[in-house]
Amino acid sequence: MIRLAHAQLVIADISGYTDFIVNRSVSLLHAEQIVSDLLGAVASNSRHPLTLNKFEGDAALLFAESGDDPAAAAADVLAQLRAMFDAFAATREAIAAQRTGCNCDACTNIHGLRLKAFMHCGQIAIKQLHGFVELAGEDVIVLHRLLKNQVREREYVLLTAPVCALWPAAAVEGYAGSADCEGVGQVPFRVLTPDRLPRAAA
Secondary structure (H helix, E strand, O other): EEEEEEEEEEEEEOOOOHHHHOOOOOHHHHHHHHHHHHHHHHHOOOOOOOOOEEEEEEEEEEEEEOOOOHHOOOOOOOHHHHHHHHHHHHHHHHHHHOOOOOOOOOOOHHHHOEEEEEEEEEEEEEEEEEEEEEEEEEHHHHHHOOOOOOOOOOOOEEEEHHHHHOOHHHHHOOEEEEEEEEEEEEEEEEEEEEHHHOOOOO
């Protein structure tokens, strides 16, 4: 079954993953466990309607259908993103404290890991395939293409123009940029630090 929906799309990606993985069996085992724990902390801080679609190596793909109020949906997802950054940082510190007795490359370089988040919105196709939910469409492709960009910061939030249109505060937060996405062309966005994201209502 395939259906169309307007959705908020998010990729939470661990920065520094490539340098973190080394070709030593113990380090690799520890590195993968650390990354899994960090991604788990990110995913566990998502709540309905934001849903984990799947893990993609060192990243998590999440989505939330926009419903009748896309602006409210975007604001909710942005607040959840802030909580994810907080959870990532807290989990990283907890893991580092637990692993002080290990001198492998992975355990001694935990503090080098950072989180980046990419958010876009648009129409997607949602399909059930062998028991899995698959997301398809140009907007899903755009989100993934944005992972390759010229942003120099290691920890940031990248919001595309459609997201910024739903969250007017983006116009005064961070700075503007764009990426040349293969097959799509220039995609404008704004980059901001996680502490500029809205907090969830108490």
